[in-house]
Amino acid sequence: MLFQGIINGLSAGWIYVLVALGLTLVFGIMRIVQLAHGEMYMLGAHVVYFCCVVLGINVILSFFISAAALSLVGITVERWMLRRFSGAIEPSVIVSIGLIILFQTLAVVAFGSSEKSIPRFIPGVLNIMGLRMSWDRLLAVLVGGGLVFFLYLFIRGTRVGQAMIAISQDREAAALQGINVNRISSYTMAIGCALAAVAGGLMGSIFSVEPFMGVFAITKGLAVIILGGLGSVSGAVIGGLILGLIDGLVPLYYSTTLANILGFITIIIILIIRPKGLMGHD
Amino acid sequence: MTRESELLRSTKLTKNFGGVSAVSDLDLDIQAGEIMGLIGPNGAGKTTVFNLITGFLKPTRGSILFQDREIVGRKPHQIAAIGIARTFQIAKLFPDFSVLQNLLAASHLFSRTNVWETICRTHRFKRREKQGLDLAMELVDFLGLTPWKDETARTLPHAHQKLCGIGVALASKPKLLLLDEPLEGMNPKEVDQAMAVIKKIRAGGVTILLIEHNMRAVMAGCDRVMVLNFGQLIAKGTPEEVRHNNKVIEAYLGKGRKEYLS
Amino acid sequence: MTEDTRKGFGFRSPGIPYAILALSGFLAPILIRGNEYFLHIYILCAINVILANSLRSIAVSGQMSIGQAGFMAVGAYTSAILATRFNVPVYGALVMGGLASMALAALVGFPLSRVRSVYFVMVTMFMGEVIRLLIFEWRGMTGGSTGMMGIQRPEALSLLGIVQLDFTNRFHFCYLAFFLLLFTLLVLYRIERSGLGIAIAGLGQEEALASSVGIHVAKYKVLIFCIGSLFTGLAGALYAHYMTVLNPDSFGTFASLYILVYVVVGGKRFVGPLLGAVLLTLIPEVSSGLKEYQPFVFVLVLFVVVFFVPGGLSDLPRILKRVASKP
Numbered sequence: 001m002l003f004q005g006i007i008n009g010l011s012a013g014w015i016y017v018l019v020a021l022g023l024t025l026v027f028g029i030m031r032i033v034q035l036a037h038g039e040m041y042m043l044g045a046h047v048v049y050f051c052c053v054v055l056g057i058n059v060i061l062s063f064f065i066s067a068a069a070l071s072l073v074g075i076t077v078e079r080w081m082l083r084r085f086s087g088a089i090e091p092s093v094i095v096s097i098g099l100i101i102l103f104q105t106l107a108v109v110a111f112g113s114s115e116k117s118i119p120r121f122i123p124g125v126l127n128i129m130g131l132r133m134s135w136d137r138l139l140a141v142l143v144g145g146g147l148v149f150f151l152y153l154f155i156r157g158t159r160v161g162q163a164m165i166a167i168s169q170d171r172e173a174a175a176l177q178g179i180n181v182n183r184i185s186s187y188t189m190a191i192g193c194a195l196a197a198v199a200g201g202l203m204g205s206i207f208s209v210e211p212f213m214g215v216f217a218i219t220k221g222l223a224v225i226i227l228g229g230l231g232s233v234s235g236a237v238i239g240g241l242i243l244g245l246i247d248g249l250v251p252l253y254y255s256t257t258l259a260n261i262l263g264f265i266t267i268i269i270i271l272i273i274r275p276k277g278l279m280g281h282d
Numbered sequence: 283m284t285r286e287s288e289l290l291r292s293t294k295l296t297k298n299f300g301g302v303s304a305v306s307d308l309d310l311d312i313q314a315g316e317i318m319g320l321i322g323p324n325g326a327g328k329t330t331v332f333n334l335i336t337g338f339l340k341p342t343r344g345s346i347l348f349q350d351r352e353i354v355g356r357k358p359h360q361i362a363a364i365g366i367a368r369t370f371q372i373a374k375l376f377p378d379f380s381v382l383q384n385l386l387a388a389s390h391l392f393s394r395t396n397v398w399e400t401i402c403r404t405h406r407f408k409r410r411e412k413q414g415l416d417l418a419m420e421l422v423d424f425l426g427l428t429p430w431k432d433e434t435a436r437t438l439p440h441a442h443q444k445l446c447g448i449g450v451a452l453a454s455k456p457k458l459l460l461l462d463e464p465l466e467g468m469n470p471k472e473v474d475q476a477m478a479v480i481k482k483i484r485a486g487g488v489t490i491l492l493i494e495h496n497m498r499a500v501m502a503g504c505d506r507v508m509v510l511n512f513g514q515l516i517a518k519g520t521p522e523e524v525r526h527n528n529k530v531i532e533a534y535l536g537k538g539r540k541e542y543l544s
Numbered sequence: 545m546t547e548d549t550r551k552g553f554g555f556r557s558p559g560i561p562y563a564i565l566a567l568s569g570f571l572a573p574i575l576i577r578g579n580e581y582f583l584h585i586y587i588l589c590a591i592n593v594i595l596a597n598s599l600r601s602i603a604v605s606g607q608m609s610i611g612q613a614g615f616m617a618v619g620a621y622t623s624a625i626l627a628t629r630f631n632v633p634v635y636g637a638l639v640m641g642g643l644a645s646m647a648l649a650a651l652v653g654f655p656l657s658r659v660r661s662v663y664f665v666m667v668t669m670f671m672g673e674v675i676r677l678l679i680f681e682w683r684g685m686t687g688g689s690t691g692m693m694g695i696q697r698p699e700a701l702s703l704l705g706i707v708q709l710d711f712t713n714r715f716h717f718c719y720l721a722f723f724l725l726l727f728t729l730l731v732l733y734r735i736e737r738s739g740l741g742i743a744i745a746g747l748g749q750e751e752a753l754a755s756s757v758g759i760h761v762a763k764y765k766v767l768i769f770c771i772g773s774l775f776t777g778l779a780g781a782l783y784a785h786y787m788t789v790l791n792p793d794s795f796g797t798f799a800s801l802y803i804l805v806y807v808v809v810g811g812k813r814f815v816g817p818l819l820g821a822v823l824l825t826l827i828p829e830v831s832s833g834l835k836e837y838q839p840f841v842f843v844l845v846l847f848v849v850v851f852f853v854p855g856g857l858s859d860l861p862r863i864l865k866r867v868a869s870k871p
Contacts, residue, residue, distance in 0.1 A: 362758035387746035393739035
């Protein structure tokens with residue numbers, strides 16, 4: 001059963017990575033204090049559900065619509081609500097809290113608080129040598145992998161990506177070099193929220209869609225990027241996998257709650273000893 | 283230079299950051315009652331020396347004796363209690379406090395009581411509070427900042443901020459005061475006023491170590507001068523001696539230009 | 545003394561508005577005596593003000609904690625368990641609840657004091673979650689997700705043989721809450737308006753500078769964290785013995801965030817948390833008719849304050865004075 005636990009853990013880990021990707025970009029690299037990121041993920045799941053199940057639109061198209069919609073929401077929020085507080089933590093945290101409540105209430109009012117589900121893309125379970133993984137999870141892992149890869153290429157290869165790195169290292173110097181920090185912030189939010197929307201949709205098909213699923217995303221997402229190090233995509237991958245493994249293996253011997261506790265205590269210790277995380281830079 | 287009058291001595295003081303040596307093998311001494319200048323090109327390690335003396339940085343090697351007691355390894359608040367105070371290159375004040383509140387906070391060593399006495403408002407508490415308030419008011423007058431005592435520190439003009447910063451350092455009644463570029467950003471009139479205050483401070487029995495780039499003020503106001511370059515001491519002596527020292531001239535200007543230091 | 549040289553609310557002495565507030569707090573239950581619901585709100589307000597002021601005192605030192613619900617839970621469960629399983633008299637249990645919370649703060653305080661701003665916020669959030677999860681997991685003692693029930697109200701008291709207080713009666717419980725609140729505010733106020741308080745406020749603004757004038761930054765950060773957590777735990781214990789039931793879900797990160805919102809909406813001044821907590825406790829109750837739309841009102845108030853009155857409600861007098869003095 002150990003191997004099954006590892007498989008479960010690693011696949012869960014990849015999903016955590018998926019969830020944390022947008023947050024890595026927005027908070028890890030651009031230092032935009034957007035604690036409501038989990039709600040972007042939640043809203044993304046709901047939009048996919050709405051398009052796909054209620055409106056009957058093709059699933060893949062639904063994902064694109066959701067990503068686009070959430071990009072717009074993200075850009076608006078950053079531009080009008082967060083930008084003025086950039087640098088000041090306290091007001092940003094409060095605005096984020098307001099947004100969390102706002103979006104959760106919106107979801108409850110518009111979609112109801114019951115659990116909904118997005119139909120599975122590929123039903124059934126893959127079975128190799130007695131080790132089982134559902135096709136959906138495998139799909140999520142593949143998509144996650146693809147997104148990580150593209151994100152990595154984007155940051156390394158495009159000017160916008162490099163600008164983000166420059167800003168994360170020294171905001172003022174970057175601005176002096178002619179980088180338009182505001183425009184890059186908008187791009188970041190757009191991409192970050194799009195990633196969250198896709199992650200939300202995928203999770204919605206594996207688990208369920210309900211207005212409070214964002215809490216899981218932000219908590220796990222923060223844990224992943226702290227563990228892996230703020231600002232590091234590879235760190236997010238490592239962090240996600242480690243947390244996934246803990247969540248996959250510990251419940252076999254103890255319980256899910258203890259897995260969560262262990263995960264959080266690890267994060268706490270890291271924040272105290274080496275806030276930069278495993279691979280982070282400051 | 284008798285031993286009783288020696289206030290501070292460092293021996294082979296060294297601070298390395300990774301591969302870079304910010305300060306290396308520094309032997310300095312400061313005599314009680316003098317105004318000692320510390321000069322050198324930018325990046326020579328002057329503020330690092332301050333940080334080492336006041337416990338903000340731990341030396342890689344070497345010792346610092348203050349009144350013959352080793353102070354390496356002590357934390358900044360302990361250094362303050364021993365009698366060494368400092369100002370910061372970028373004027374640090376408590377930004378949301380008024381001038382008076384800044385000085386009240388700074389007179390902490392003389393007004394502090396423990397939690398119980400604070401909560402129960404004992405006689406000792408009231409006495410100590412008054413002591414702190416008196417000290418703060420005295421300082422406000424001494425600095426000539428009385429008209430601005432209720433102004434929020436953040437809104438003060440630059441020169442007043444610098445002055446208040448000196449006051450904050452004085453509030454701990456130090457024996458040795460480290461001033462980091464106190465004249466920076468001041469016009470000639472403000473410089474004269476500030477130097478007068480510094481001389482007043484010395485007259486009150488405080489020894490001063492001064493980092494400054496304003497050469498005229500340093501040459502006119504300091505009893506002795508030390509010159510640092512790339513973390514090493516390249517000259518030490520009276521302003522006259524230092525001004526004509528070739529190594530010093532080279533350090534600032536490259537070879538061959540004497541006029542700058544006159 | 546180290547009084548704020550700008551007088552509060554334009555009164556000649558800062559003591560007058562506080563006296564008025566205290567008197568109002570004392571008389572309010574009498575005015576609403578007949579209405580059980582109002583009395584219930586009063587008690588919740590009192591508890592929330594204790595929580596909010598405690599957080600504010602901690603936040604003054606630069607430590608913005610979003611894990612205080614965890615400390616509240618420690619106080620609540622410690623007191624409840626001692627009273628129900630070990631037959632400790634409620635008053636003793638309440639005190640133990642507060643002390644347990646403070647002990648935890650002392651334990652984690654020193655490592656936490658070394659953590660820088662944003663990371664501190666995150667550590668406290670995770671800590672609050674760990675506490676909640678531990679309570680969840682320790683079924684045997686705490687009842688896990690089903691929670692605890694049958695927690696007793698404090699034993700009846702007889703004051704000077706004249707007044708008989710029976711705390712199963714909400715009206716009497718109001719006064720227990722009121723006096724705990726008064727005690728909390730008195731202690732926190734005395735600490736704030738003192739050399740200790742100004743040192744703590746100073747280090748909250750500039751740690752290095754505070755250190756250089758002799759202020760032992762780490763010690764004071766831990767000290768105020770412990771004191772704040774003591775009262776947070778007491779508030780939690782009082783909550784347990786009022787509600788008589790406990791559930792770990794009441795003590796999650798959300799609860800901590802609400803306390804923070806009370807403080808920020810209320811403003812920096814000492815009276816701020818009182819304004820914020822009372823207003824934001826009342827709003828959900830007053831607008832409960834809106835049912836699922838109710839949180840929108842809460843969010844609206846939040847945004848209005850953050851965007852238009854950044855200093856919080858307690859800053860309004862200063863703003864109004866400035867507006868009034870314009871030609």
